[in-house]
Amino acid sequence: MDAADISADLEHVLYTADQIEARVKELAAQIDAEYEGRQPLLVGVLNGAMIIMSDLCRAMHGHVEVDWMAISSYGSGTHSSGVVRILKDLTSDIAGRDVLVVEDIIDTGLTLSYLVHNLLTRGAASVKVATMFRKPEAVHAPVEVSYVGFDLPDEFVVGYGLDYDGRYRNLRDVATLAPHVYHH
Numbered sequence: 001m002d003a004a005d006i007s008a009d010l011e012h013v014l015y016t017a018d019q020i021e022a023r024v025k026e027l028a029a030q031i032d033a034e035y036e037g038r039q040p041l042l043v044g045v046l047n048g049a050m051i052i053m054s055d056l057c058r059a060m061h062g063h064v065e066v067d068w069m070a071i072s073s074y075g076s077g078t079h080s081s082g083v084v085r086i087l088k089d090l091t092s093d094i095a096g097r098d099v100l101v102v103e104d105i106i107d108t109g110l111t112l113s114y115l116v117h118n119l120l121t122r123g124a125a126s127v128k129v130a131t132m133f134r135k136p137e138a139v140h141a142p143v144e145v146s147y148v149g150f151d152l153p154d155e156f157v158v159g160y161g162l163d164y165d166g167r168y169r170n171l172r173d174v175a176t177l178a179p180h181v182y183h184h
């Protein structure tokens with residue numbers, strides 16, 4: 001098994017690394033403009049947000065701070081239930097802070113909705129959400145998403161931080177997996 005094997009597992013590339021990079025720059029400029037004169041705390045949700053967080057914060061020109069949470073939502077493999085357990089909490093006190101949650105993908109938005117409410121109860125001045133990808137189900141999400149990179153069809157995708165069974169996060173494109181990957 002070597003690194004070159006990854007691309008053999010892909011079916012369709014939905015967004016290329018170049019498209020993603022260009023879109024991240026646009027989002028960063030928009031966020032910079034809206035937070036001008038403030039210093040947002042970017043809160044990444046591990047592990048999926050690791051890639052978008054590092055790209056987004058480096059594309060921004062204003063001051064930011066970064067913190068992380070790890071949460072697990074109870075549910076079957078690819079779908080979340082909205083019942084959430086915090087596995088790793090923030091290190092920062094967010095009282096009075098402008099928090100921007102940075103997500104890789106929003107599907108039902110249930111996990112995110114829990115998170116936003118949780119952060120608001122800690123006294124954050126504001127809590128907004130940025131996500132690189134959004135699935136169609138997200139239209140019903142009980143949470144407002146201020147910044148969206150790309151909309152995706154209702155297919156399971158990997159790459160740019162998104163995983164299947166822990167793998168494929170390091171793909172630079174976002175793609176669907178070939179059927180043989182699911183039936184081995």
Ligand code: XMP
Pocket residue numbers: 048073078079080082105106107108109110111112135155156157158162163164
């Ligand atoms: P909800 O439904 O709470 O769930 O918005 C968001 C979480 O679901 C996972 N998810 C995916 N992960 N490819 C993935 O690798 C996908 O296509 C996908 N759709 C949903 C993901 O963990 C996200 O945080």
Ligand code: MG
Pocket residue numbers: 048162163
């Ligand atoms: Mg995942």
